[in-house]
Amino acid sequence: MTALAARDVRAVPNAGSASPLLVVEALTKAFGGQIACRDVTFELWPGEILAVVGESGAGKTTLLKCLSGQLEPDSGRIALTRRDGSVAELYGIAESERRRLMRTDWGIIHQNPRDGLRFGVSVGANVGERLMAVGARHYGEIRRTVSEWLERLEVDPARMDALPATFSGGMQQRVQIARNLVTGPRLVFMDEPTGGLDVSVQARLLDLLRSLAGELGLAGVLVTHDLAVARLLADRLMVMRGGEVVELGLVDQVLDDPQHAYTQLLVSSVLQI
Amino acid sequence: MIPVVDIRGVTKRFRLHNQGGVELDVLRDLDFTAGAGECVVLAGPSGAGKSTLLRCIYGNYQPQAGQIFVRHDGQPIDLLRAHYRTVLDIRRRTVGYVAQFLRVVPRVPTIDVVAEPLRRIGVPTEAARERARVVLSRLAIPERLWSLAPQTFSGGEQQRVNLARAFAADYPVLLLDEPTAALDPPNRARVGDLIHEAKRRGAAIVGVFHDPEFAELVGTRRFDMAPLARAA
Numbered sequence: 001m002t003a004l005a006a007r008d009v010r011a012v013p014n015a016g017s018a019s020p021l022l023v024v025e026a027l028t029k030a031f032g033g034q035i036a037c038r039d040v041t042f043e044l045w046p047g048e049i050l051a052v053v054g055e056s057g058a059g060k061t062t063l064l065k066c067l068s069g070q071l072e073p074d075s076g077r078i079a080l081t082r083r084d085g086s087v088a089e090l091y092g093i094a095e096s097e098r099r100r101l102m103r104t105d106w107g108i109i110h111q112n113p114r115d116g117l118r119f120g121v122s123v124g125a126n127v128g129e130r131l132m133a134v135g136a137r138h139y140g141e142i143r144r145t146v147s148e149w150l151e152r153l154e155v156d157p158a159r160m161d162a163l164p165a166t167f168s169g170g171m172q173q174r175v176q177i178a179r180n181l182v183t184g185p186r187l188v189f190m191d192e193p194t195g196g197l198d199v200s201v202q203a204r205l206l207d208l209l210r211s212l213a214g215e216l217g218l219a220g221v222l223v224t225h226d227l228a229v230a231r232l233l234a235d236r237l238m239v240m241r242g243g244e245v246v247e248l249g250l251v252d253q254v255l256d257d258p259q260h261a262y263t264q265l266l267v268s269s270v271l272q273i
Numbered sequence: 274m275i276p277v278v279d280i281r282g283v284t285k286r287f288r289l290h291n292q293g294g295v296e297l298d299v300l301r302d303l304d305f306t307a308g309a310g311e312c313v314v315l316a317g318p319s320g321a322g323k324s325t326l327l328r329c330i331y332g333n334y335q336p337q338a339g340q341i342f343v344r345h346d347g348q349p350i351d352l353l354r355a356h357y358r359t360v361l362d363i364r365r366r367t368v369g370y371v372a373q374f375l376r377v378v379p380r381v382p383t384i385d386v387v388a389e390p391l392r393r394i395g396v397p398t399e400a401a402r403e404r405a406r407v408v409l410s411r412l413a414i415p416e417r418l419w420s421l422a423p424q425t426f427s428g429g430e431q432q433r434v435n436l437a438r439a440f441a442a443d444y445p446v447l448l449l450d451e452p453t454a455a456l457d458p459p460n461r462a463r464v465g466d467l468i469h470e471a472k473r474r475g476a477a478i479v480g481v482f483h484d485p486e487f488a489e490l491v492g493t494r495r496f497d498m499a500p501l502a503r504a505a
Binding site: 045199200203204206207210214215231232233235236249250252253256257259260261264265268 | 287288289290291328332333334335357358360361376377378379380381392393
């Protein structure tokens with residue numbers, strides 16, 4: 001499959017979306033008195049990618065865990081818009097609905113494919129089980145859809161019955177992404193998704209994620225150390241330090257005209273972005 | 274004439290926190306307009322704030338004071354007070370910006386790099402690629418390069434790919450920051466033709482051009498700028 005074809009994903013109209021997917025207000029989380037995230041406020045709309053940068057310990061991962069339903073914040077509010085347009089609190093809905101949301105409507109792409117894939121079952125089963133979670137039952141149909149998604153991520157569908165461990169790290173990462181995207185989620189959380197990859201693979205994945213955002217209206221929260229990745233992939237950039245947001249704006253506003261001393265230091269410390 | 278870009282009292286200052294908190298005043302209480310069908314040439318020595326002004330109009334630099342109105346869907350919108358989603362929409366549909374260097378996702382074929390701004394406003398893939406082919410031809414990028422990623426191209430070729438991106442989309446406002454610096458005379462002339470056509474269709478163009486002859490050729494009006502320290 002060529003790079004050109006990879007961008008030919010089916011277009012779903014998402015223009016004119018009237019409501020944000022996620023509204024986060026004053027989110028705060030501490031671990032035994034140690035603040036991990038304080039007063040984080042932002043909104044995320046369909047088709048938008050928000051990059052979160054900051055040094056280790058800045059609170060990025062805690063924020064991502066709170067947002068993705070894995071860790072309840074101490075205070076603040078995370079409001080989500082469901083597919084039917086109704087609004088609910090992420091930690092106000094039943095545990096079962098939250099789990100269903102994470103299995104179908106939202107996705108999490110971990111930095112390490114080991115955290116996002118089940119290594120005991122085949123690559124095809126890893127991708128297919130998300131489909132079964134949304135009610136797909138027809139074996140042939142599931143295999144066909146899985147095969148299409150593997151192909152879209154340039155994983156040879158002929159190998160779908162092989163175990164993940166027989167694939168390279170870059171290929172595992174593609175499988176993890178296919179697993180997350182197969183159900184047509186509206187929002188994906190990504191923790192350094194291209195961190196451990198060859199730069200050539202990284203470029204291909206950036207292009208794919210960008211196309212999906214532009215054409216399917218996929219939204220994303222991307223935690224990264226790499227300002228160049230943030231510049232190319234994200235619409236907005238959040239800079240965190242010591243658990244607080246020191247700057248939030250359009251990605252080029254923050255990188256080209258950083259206001260905060262810490263952001264200026266960050267931007268002036270990289271070779272070229 | 275109703276201005277398409279209307280800037281009132283803009284002040285832009287940079288504070289360098291990690292260099293002793295130095296403050297650099299670049300624009301002070303600046304007024305500026307650009308109307309449909311004109312190409313305003315920003316003139317002045319380096320350090321006069323020409324690129325800064327362009328970046329303010331793109332909503333990239335955030336001035337400390339003033340208003341920057343851009344006509345978007347017939348309405349003047351103040352970029353400094355607009356919601357970020359409105360600014361993104363203005364960039365998608367109204368304001369195109371050609372920086373000095375091409376900055377795009379690696380490994381994406383040139384044709385898709387050029388078609389991308391059109392895809393983002395909902396033009397179907399094939400129609401967007403067709404328009405990209407037309408503009409790439411106009412800028413004399415050889416057809417054998419279209420399927421290759423532009424990162425390995427020469428400086429002049431990359432600059433023309435960058436220009437093709439902006440001219441493919443027929444933006445009502447075009448901001449050009451030294452778009453011809455790396456181009457030879459025949460290619461400069463091709464860019465000149467595209468600028469003339471954009472003026473004829475009613476685009477408001479604001480440009481910085483290193484070459485005074487080229488500025489003379491495409492400009493309809495000159496806007497003189499001077500570094501503040503010397504002007505004060």
